Amino acid sequence: MPYTCPTCKRVLSGPNQYHSCFITDKETHLNKMNSEIEALYESLLSHLQSFDGIEIIYLKTCIQFKIGATFLSVYPKKDRLDLEFQLTREEDQFPIYICKRISKNRVLHRIAIAEIADFDQQLRNWLLEAYHTIKKR
Numbered sequence: 040m041p042y043t044c045p046t047c048k049r050v051l052s053g054p055n056q057y058h059s060c061f062i063t064d065k066e067t068h069l070n071k072m073n074s075e076i077e078a079l080y081e082s083l084l085s086h087l088q089s090f091d092g093i094e095i096i097y098l099k100t101c102i103q104f105k106i107g108a109t110f111l112s113v114y115p116k117k118d119r120l121d122l123e124f125q126l127t128r129e130e131d132q133f134p135i136y137i138c139k140r141i142s143k144n145r146v147l148h149r150i151a152i153a154e155i156a157d158f159d160q161q162l163r164n165w166l167l168e169a170y171h172t173i174k175k176r
Contacts, residue, residue: 063097068115075154079122082158083113090170110173111166119153122162124169145172 042054069077087093087104096103101123104111114121123137125145131138135155137149148165152158 057077063099065097065102068102071115073116073117076118076120079152079155079158080113080115082155083120085110086158086163087111087166090167093170106167106170106174110169115162119151121149121151121167123147123149124166126165126168127172130165 041050045170069080084095090106092106093163094105096105101112102113102115103109110124112123114123120139125141125147127144127146128137129146130148132154133148133172135148137147139147141147150162150165152162
């Protein structure tokens with residue numbers, strides 16, 4: 040049953056779900072990035088905004104893209120973006136550097152991208168699959 044945090048008003052899956060109440064803004068995250076990574080983030084953002092019904096939440100350490108639940112977390116760094124998403128299957132190939140089963144039907148994946156060329160069709164397909172994986176819930 041959904042639970043709304045009384046402090047930050049975020050809707051969570053339950054009262055014991057860990058979260059940060061520290062909400063920030065896009066500019067705070069952009070200030071962490073060099074100009075190339077900022078351009079990469081804007082390309083990623085433009086692509087994701089073509090998905091229906093997404094909500095973007097700028098937290099202290101990451102940017103979450105949600106459709107009810109989070110389908111993508113972006114951890115901005117000065118020289119790269121770390122992307123974390125879930126698929127229903129293991130996709131344990133380069134450039135994925137973490138592939139970890141977290142439940143019977145979910146596998147966590149993490150990838151680092153540092154230039155526009157890294158935002159290729161394969162990554163776009165994985166992000167769309169992650170979106171549909173969470174949207175099915």
